[in-house]
Amino acid sequence: MILTDFDYARPAALDEALALLATPGARVLAGGQSLLPGLRTGAERARLLVDVRHLAELRGVGRAGGSLRIGALTTLAELAAHPLVLAEAPELAAAARANGDPQVRNLGTAGGNLAAAGRATDLPVAALAADARVELAGPAGRTTLTAERLAASGVPAGSVLTALLVPAAGPAAAFEKAADRATRYPLCAAAVRVTPDGPRIAVTGATPRALRLRGVEDRLRGGPYTTEAVLAAFRAEPRELFVPGRGTSAEYLGHLAGVLTARALARAALSTA
Template identity: 80%
Template sequence: MILAEFDYVRPVGLEEALTLLSGTRGSRVLAGGQSLLPGLRTGEDTARLLVDVRHLEELRGIDRTADGIRIGALTTLAELADHPVVLAEAPEVAAAARANGDPQVRNLGTAGGNLAAAGRATDLPVAAIAADAEVELAGPGGRWTVPAEEFAVSGAPAAAVVTALLVPAAGRAAAFEKTADRATRYPVCATAVRITPGGPRIAVTGATAHPLRLRGVEERLRGGPYTTEAVLAAFRAEPRELFVPGRGTSAEYLGHLAGVLAARALQRADQALA
């Protein structure tokens, strides 16, 4: 199909981009563009104005902070997957970035775009939830942060831009596991975990309606052990309604798959503590 007609602008800075987004109804942010542009071509997405932020250096980079790591929204998934600080302090986030698509996808795709993708499961949000990360946003009223778990449901408000992902440092006690759809490489099911002094944090995507933290499973596994049998038993106690069947899979199968992946991730994270 032919792209629908829209206007295009390349602002010189973030403030100009925010002004354009708030002043034009139907405006959209263009970053990696791997979801937006195909959507515009097929008619699944619409836009009156594309605001191209790809050149804004203030939205790039990975930096240590007092509490952890600040990942700029325009940082590519390839950069995120191989960054030594992320590998050392947030390995589940690095692994989730590495699990996205193929090298071409990772070289174009951005952290902010992966977090903000609507209508499909992507890998980075589940890792952000397990990490207890926050999404930093900017809009006409200033900057604020939203817990990654909340952002996975609400998304970015109109005229707002994702500026960064703020990830607490964990060391090596975190992991990510995924079973991918062979055709699309989107997750059939993906799990991310962190082992903290207060117990494990466990999140799932693909098998659920949206990226979801499983507090019931966490409570059942508090204090361990993280054997496959114990983890599967904890997952069997979850309501099957949490798991959404599709693509030839049942809720029962997806619940079991989520348990198997979580067990692998927990065991790897636990070994890193030894």
Template identity: 85%
Template sequence: MILTEFDYVRPAGLDEALTLLSATRNARVLAGGQSLLPDLRAGTVRAGLLVDIRRLEELRGITRTPGGPRLRIGALTTLAELSADPLVLAGAPELAAAARANGDPQVRNLGTAGGNLAAGGRATDLPVAAIAADAEVELAGPGGRSTVPAERFAADGAPAGTVVTALLVPAAGPAAAFEKTADRATRYPVCATAVRITPGGPRIAVTGATARPLRLRGVEDRLRGGPYTTDAVLAAFRAEPRELFVPGRGTSAEYLGHLAGVLTARALARAQALA
């Protein structure tokens, strides 16, 4: 039962949704509802107005962008759709794997790409894969459309009055992977890592074990040029400052740093095999 009071509206288009969000104090976007509704039930989030964008077809679908090797993933694309889409499986397999690792079938059938990216305060799976893929988050607001790097979006979130409209992902081929150790009760990651091997070296990002999804540039530099053996990866992670890893229930910084290294080694091995 949701004990807070709020108004509800279902706009006919994105412009109407943006007007409502800008004009109403404490308005919130309702998409899949897999994060927002539990928060409303628990009373950890308050909303004066829910702006239901679930029927805005312009925010759905996965396509290649004109004139460039990028995928445009609409914000209302469900995690189930994202995990099985042929374009994503071929060009950004770390995103498909991250979507497939979320929750259970009901969560994946209702949860959306945009909602997973914007679920502030939760260690969800998609942001870390987006960071490893060098993706950008597309936003619509009163001033028009803009894009921000996925890493910056993970740190700052969406500005007030804006809506996540798409994720723009370089389609670099199969040399990418995602690995996760999940909390058994919530399915949120205790630690998840995503990697993408590029001509300039690996891109590596971690979530769950850190305060927010982070790209680990220090580890990348230590592994540049290879080899990506388990020993080399674990040595690179041991050189990271322990305060980077945030202890959780029954875990220490040392354990989480080691776990992140093990998962990253597995992901790099899988990415190399796929390549």
């Protein structure tokens, strides 16, 4: 199919972009990896595309207090290879590296992956395990949300996701994924961070959306993080937490989530040894 009719604007500054996004039917264009195919198939609608790809303030990786600040227009390829991210938020780097193929990673953005609605993507689950926050700019000014809140409610209408704020963890974090062979989206993905208070564990693909699994975290608090202990912790979760589909059962997905979490915890332990 061909693209439907829409208007196009390329604002020179973020404030101009926000003013344009107040137009009914306006959509943000960044990497375009999901939006443009959706417009071609009719799955997405837009009356105005607001192209923010040239706004320098939305790019780059640096430090902000005790966190890493990852600009929303930072590409997945840049995120996967950045020395600060590799050293201090390795689950984010691994999640970015797991996205699609090199062409997708060179065009796709951190913000677009985090804000994707209607499908499981890789960065949200890593952001949840990292206890990250997102910066937003909107009609009421600048604000922040937890990554958990963003996963539950999405980006507010008329707002732009400007950055991801990730507490530095060092190497005690990891990401594992079982990908759908056709789409490379996660059939199931798990991200972990091991903290002095216990592990933080998040899963996506097997669940309705990216979720922190606090019940599993509580059962594993104090260790051990053996495969047997992790799988037992997942078996205690309600089966309805896991959503069957694509030829898989809830039981299978719950087991797969446990296996991937066990692998991630083992990888995090090896990284700190």
